[in-house]
Amino acid sequence: MPVPTIEWVGGVGGHVRLLDQTKLPVERLFIDCKDAETMWEAIRSLRVRGAPAIGIAAAMGLVLGVQGKNAPDTDTFLDEVEEVADYLATARPTAVNLFWALDRMKRVAHEAADLPLDDLKQRLLDEANAIREEDRAVCRSIGRHGAELIGEDCTVLTHCNAGGLATADYGTALACIYSAHEQGKSVSVFADETRPLLQGARLTAWELMEAGIDITLICDSAAALVMSQGKIDIVIVGADRIAANGDAANKIGTYGLSLLAGEHDVPFYVAAPLSTFDLATPTGDGIPIEERSGDEITCGFGLRTAPDGVHTYCPAFDVTPAHHISGIITEKGIISYPTTKGIADHFREAER
């Protein structure tokens, strides 16, 4: 399976090693993050990206931020934990896994506050590693459920990268494809290149080729034609945040794909772990959408492709309304035609 996206090296005084995804597919470069600032920059500049991977990075970043602190007492240490968490939370706004992981780390710090400082730091590192390990299992489970939707001879369209690179191991949308492939099904993939940062071209195409899965790269604007030609059996994408009613934020262009899928009677599925749901946000209107520098459109990868000084608008995500979604695949099963009630029931069932 894919190269490790992110891992902790050593003990409490150790560091994070991550695959710099900005360099793919040209170079397989690993970088070491030894402090919270380097991790913040890695998240912000998409060296590590994809909602679950961002969550893992934030949890490990929190350990980096407190590992060297010699607080005189526990209260001071807990204040430092909060401070580092608040700082890391500013790295990117949309993927809720970032906030979910930081909240979990803060909760653990408070629950383990009776421990001596060194043990408390070890407890935080254990939790960050647990978040990563759980994500591996979650991805496998999403894959198993999603594979049920993939026929014996099936072509899947996907957008951005919701694969092993975006998680601890196997991905969400791509997990369904890997799982079906492992079951011996004949699965082909069409990947949108995903302007402006080309996660589909640089990452999904690379990752699927490494895994030996048949992949055809298309321009984002070719998706309508490809669907009208009957080449696509199912669309499966990931998500960065899913509101309580099922409205799902994902990479810019996903909403448009859902409309195209509806027009062409192609089922449209979102694959995401329960940690990507934001049940405190009732609808997609409340999901913060990251806006990135217009340079990503006009001068992507250092090549100027638009006049200097042109006005730009560069939202990194959009929200697909729940009524355009055929189902949401989680580690606990599939929520068909998601509604607030269907999602609440799914969570209740998951807690049993």
Ligand code: MRU
């Ligand atoms: O800006 P990115 O590359 O972090 O955007 C990633 C996506 O939109 C993914 O589809 C999403 O995070 C799901 S990853 C399993």
